Amino acid sequence: MRYGVTAVQLSPTYVAWDGYAEDLSDVLTPMRESSGGLQCHASYTAWLRDNDIDADPWDWITYPQHCLSLIPKVMQPNADRVPDSVQFVGPCLDPVRLDDRSWTAPDAPILYISFGTGYNERPEFYRLCIETFANTDWHVVMSIGRRVDPAALGALPANIKVYEHVPQLTVLDAATVFITHAGMGGCTEALWFGVPTVAVPQAVDQFGNAAMLAELGVGVHLDFENITAKILLDAVAEARGSSSRAAAISAEVRADGGVEQAADAVEAFRR
Numbered sequence: 001m002r003y004g005v006t007a008v009q010l011s012p013t014y015v016a017w018d019g020y021a022e023d024l025s026d027v028l029t030p031m032r033e034s035s036g037g038l039q040c041h042a043s044y045t046a047w048l049r050d051n052d053i054d055a056d057p058w059d060w061i062t063y064p065q066h067c068l069s070l071i072p073k074v075m076q077p078n079a080d081r082v083p084d085s086v087q088f089v090g091p092c093l094d095p096v097r098l099d100d101r102s103w104t105a106p107d108a109p110i111l112y113i114s115f116g117t118g119y120n121e122r123p124e125f126y127r128l129c130i131e132t133f134a135n136t137d138w139h140v141v142m143s144i145g146r147r148v149d150p151a152a153l154g155a156l157p158a159n160i161k162v163y164e165h166v167p168q169l170t171v172l173d174a175a176t177v178f179i180t181h182a183g184m185g186g187c188t189e190a191l192w193f194g195v196p197t198v199a200v201p202q203a204v205d206q207f208g209n210a211a212m213l214a215e216l217g218v219g220v221h222l223d224f225e226n227i228t229a230k231i232l233l234d235a236v237a238e239a240r241g242s243s244s245r246a247a248a249i250s251a252e253v254r255a256d257g258g259v260e261q262a263a264d265a266v267e268a269f270r271r
Contacts, residue, residue, distance in 0.1 A: 006269045009064040013071060013184050013205060016062045017081035032058065066269050068262050071188050072253040075212055087265050090256030091188045093169060100167035105174035108139035108159075111236065112171050112195075115181040119202040120145035123152050125227070129179070130160055132229040133236075141171055169193075177239045179232075182206040187213060194250030196239040198232070200224050218246045 021028055031037050044057035053060065065085060073079050073088040113129055115122055126144055133140050134157040143166045144150065150162050168186070172178065172193040180186045182199040187209045190197050197219040199210035213219025219242075220235040257264075 006066065007064065008266055008269055009061075009067040011067055011069045011071075011086075014076060015067060015069050015082055015086050017078040018083060019078075019081060020062065021058075023078075068265055070262075071184060072191055072249075072256055074216055074249060074252060075184075075188065075191070075209070077208070077212075087261075088256050089262040089265065090253050090258055091192050092259045092262050093189070093192065095259075097167065097169045100170050103141075103167050103170050105171075106139050109137060109176040109240075110171070110174050111138040111140045111177050111179065112143075112175040113140065113179040114143040114166075114168065114186065115145075115200075115202065116183045116186060117145060118183070119181050121147040123148050125200075125224075126153055126162075128227065128229060128232065130154070130156065132232050133160065135159060138236075141166060141175075143168070176243070177236050179236070182210040182213065182219075184209055188253075191218070191246075191249055191253045194243070194247040196242045196246045198222060198235045198239050200227065216245075216249060218242055218249055 017023075032041065041057055044061075048055060048057060048060060063083060063085065067086045069076065069086055069088045070090065070092055071088070072090045076082060076088070111133060113126075114120070115125075120143075126142060126148065129140065129142065130153060136159065138159060140160040142160065142162045144153075144162055144164065146164055150164075153162060156162060169189060172189055172195050175193070175195045177198065178186070178190050178195045179198045179200065180190065182197070182201045183206060187197070187199075197213050199206075199213050199219050200222050201207045201210045202224065210219065210221040214221040218239075220239050222231065222235055
């Protein structure tokens with residue numbers, strides 16, 4: 001490299017394993033051989049050359065010399081085929097977010113519902129949740145984002161609270177079950193806090209994430225298009241029953257080290 005500075009890749013989602021390109025050739029080959037893919041390869045190659053890096057772009061980004069994976073190893077497909085250049089440090093949670101106490105947990109089992117920031121325009125689903133869990137023993141915390149008018153959800157029972165935004169880590173620290181769209185961030189944070197999930201994926205990697213949580217025994221995977229009140233109620237009850245398994249996975253995830261382990265790894269690369 002031009003300045004002799006060690007590069008460390010931080011991966012917020014799955015990393016490549018040995019045989020990755022072959023296993024995903026149906027997706028990767030058409031993408032890389034498209035006009036856009038070829039243009040990207042050419043521009044990327046020029047950038048690497050300008051920085052004195054003699055490598056094929058796809059190889060360089062797919063198999064970096066040093067990589068820290070910010071997901072738990074238990075969420076990684078084909079983890080036994082991931083090269084030794086990857087260190088799984090797990091979720092690196094922001095200390096500021098961890099210390100946020102702008103929300104206070106009530107003395108009741110908490111059902112947290114959030115579809116994140118990209119797939120949260122789901123008023124019909126929120127109304128189904130309200131119908132399903134109204135006047136139950138659950139204290140429901142529902143984060144709906146900015147694109148849904150709370151007034152469109154109708155009158156709320158006393159046990160259901162709707163917010164535009166909540167401090168998610170604080171809520172998960174107190175939650176019993178998490179209904180989620182299964183984005184990687186929410187999945188790994190739920191695993192960190194040992195919260196079983198009801199995963200209702202909406203797009204992209206969320207379907208694989210939901211399947212992985214179910215395989216780990218800490219999540220119930222539902223099809224968004226076919227959810228009914230009974231299916232949702234049963235799924236939450238099933239997830240609640242896996243709390244012991246979720247606690248065991250949480251201990252495993254935290255053992256990856258998080259922020260401190262990531263910092264130590266970067267320091268080690270300097271030597």
